[in-house]
Amino acid sequence: MPAASARTAFSRITARSPTSPKPTSSSARAKRYAADPARPVLDLPPSPALSIVQNGPKGFKGRKLGVLVSDGTDAALLGALESATESAGGLIELVAPQVNGFRTSDGSLRPAKQKINGGPSVLYDAVAILVSAGGAALLGSEATARDFVADAFAHATFIGFVNAAKSLLDKAGIAPDGGCLALAAPVDAQRLVTMCGDVRFWQREKSVHAV
Secondary structure (H helix, E strand, O other), X not given: OOHHHHHHHHHHHHHHOOOOOOOOOHHHHHHHHOOOOOOOOOOOOOOXXXXXXXXXXXXXXXXXXXXXXXXXXXXXXXHHHHHHHHHOOOEEEEEEOOOOOEEEOOOOEEOOOEEHHHOOHHHOOEEEEOOOHHHHHHHOOOHXXXXXXXXXXXXXXXXXXXXXXXXXXXXXXXXXXXXXXXXXXXXXXXXXXXXXXXXXOHHHHHHHOOO
C-alpha cells in the first residue's frame, strides 16, 4: 500500500476509534489540570501600612505642573503660578500651540517647553489651563488640546483653569468637580499648588471609570 494511502486509512481508523479522546472546553481542561494549593488560600484585609495612596508624599515637592498657555495668557497669573510652584519645590513646564513661544497679556515673548501635540497631560502631576479666549477658540479645534484636558480629568489629576478656558473644557466634555479650581486672580495660584499636594483627586475615579 502506498504511504499516502496508508496515512489516509490510519486517519479513518483513529477517527472512528471509541478510545479517541473527546474534545474538551478550556474550562473543562482547566478543572482537570488545576493543582490543589499546598496551604489554604488566605484572604487578608487591606493594610493601611502598605497603602500607596494613604502613605504617599504630601506636598508638591519634586512634582511637575504642566501649564497650557497661548497668546494672551494672563502674565500676572502665570508669574504667580511659577512662583508658587517653585516655592513648593515643584517644577513647571509650559505647553503652547507652537514650541517657538507665545506672547503673554503684557506683550512679553515667552518660550514654551512643549508643543501641544507633543506634550500630553500624562507627563504632569497636575495641570493648569491658562489660555486666553482666543487661545481657547484655537485649541478647541485641536484634538491633542482636547485630549490634554480630557486625559488629565480621566487620570484624577488636579486641574486649574481660567474663565476663558471654559469653552475648551466644554469641548473636552469636562464638567469641573472638586479637583478643579477656577483661577480668577494671582492669589489663586497658591491655592492650586497647595491642593496639588494631594497628587490625585481620587474621589473622581467612580465618575470616570466604569470597569
